[in-house]
Amino acid sequence: MRMLFAMLVSLLSFAASAALEQGYHTYDYSLPAATGKNGQVMKVWYYKPSHYTADTPVLFVFHGRKRDADNYSAQWKALAEKYNLMLLVPEYSTQLYPGANGYNLGNVYHAVSRAEVKGLVVPKEINPKDQWSFTLADKIFADFKTREDSHATRYYAYGHGGGSQYLLRMLMFYPEAKIKMAIVANPGWYTLPSRDERWPYGLRGVDVIDTATLKRFFALPLTLMLGDHDDDFNHYLFRNAPEANRTGIDGRFERGHYYFNYARDVTKALNTPLNWQEHTVKGAEHDNFIVQLDAVQAIMGDINESK
Structure with a gap:
């Protein structure tokens, strides 16, 4: 009986640590109890390049507000193969993280009403930090390293559209994330590092972010990447609200410039x-x-400079 038990433990251990299959696939990540999701499962789309080694850099890509991790992973997989990047694209489903509050705004607040879930009204309570969706990438990264032989201690991060909003606010609230370099592409609207605007357009009343946290945020290696033709105010995903419009009405390109210059003024x-x-x-x-x-x-420029 003892021998049988030992063999079972050995098999389970091997299954838990078995390497991911090469190519384009998904796996299930069980959310830890601390996230408040009671072991619910999150799908992670991935591409493991054919020349993967323990030294292959890890890249997280954050999907847009459509929660289309399948589309983003499909678009990135050829680049992951070409440049030998281990691609991880977690799917923040609406079931796990509903509304703007759950994803774009990081589940920082405990939303109850429909308006709170949509990010239109500020909830009264802040969730424990482990329940913020902003902390999930680090947890998934740690789990990945139990599945794969990897020397990576940090990961690259890219977000586009809603995913860039998520990534930018993630770094603002959680600057200790194990990110080596972040690329934030074409956000539609921003949380200004300012106490003059109410949440989610600014930090008025957001006591979990102090001056020291903001300084760490500004010190991170971050690139704001803006398409110069992303200038359509009438785009169906473009937020039209008075607070957002104060940062620009000629599309994401204008708002991105405004935000970057605003951050520069704050750091001064x-x-x-x-x-x-x-x-x-x-x-x-x-x-x-x-x-x-x-x-x-x-990303490849940073990788080559680090060699």
Whole structure:
């Protein structure tokens, strides 16, 4: 009986640590109890390149507000193969993280009403930090390293549209994330690092972010990537609200410039460095397929510099 038990434990251990299959697939990630999701399952789309080794860099891609991890992973898989990147695309489903509050705004607040879930009304209670969806990528990264032989201690991160909003706010609220470099592409609207605007358009009343946290946020290696033709105010995914419109009404390109310059002014007032870059993608509308080509070059540039 003891021998049988030992063999069973050995088999289970092997199954838990078995390497991911090469190519384009998905696996299920069981959310830890601390997330408040009681072991519910999140789908992770991935592409493991044919020349994967323990030294292959890891790239997280965050999908847009359509929660279309399948589309984003499909668009990125050829680049992952070409440049030998381990691609991970978690699917933040509406069942797990409903509405703007659950995804774009990181599940920081405990939303109850429909207006709160949609991010239109500020909820009264803040969730424990482990329940923020902003902390999930680090957890998934740690889980990945139990599945694969990987020397990576940090990962690259890219978000487009709603995914870029998620990534940008993630770094604002959770600057300790294990990200080596972040590329934020074509956000539609922003949370300004300002106490003058109410949440979610600013930080008025958001006590979990203090000046020290903002300084860490500004010091992160971040590139704001903007398509110069992403200028359609009438785009169906473009937020038309008074607070958002104060940052620009001529599309995401204008709002991105406004946000970058605003951050630069804040860092001057705080006398702290801004370790960000602004990059224009020539000819790009609100199109991940075009922008990702510039993004992967930026990632590979950092990888080559680190060698």
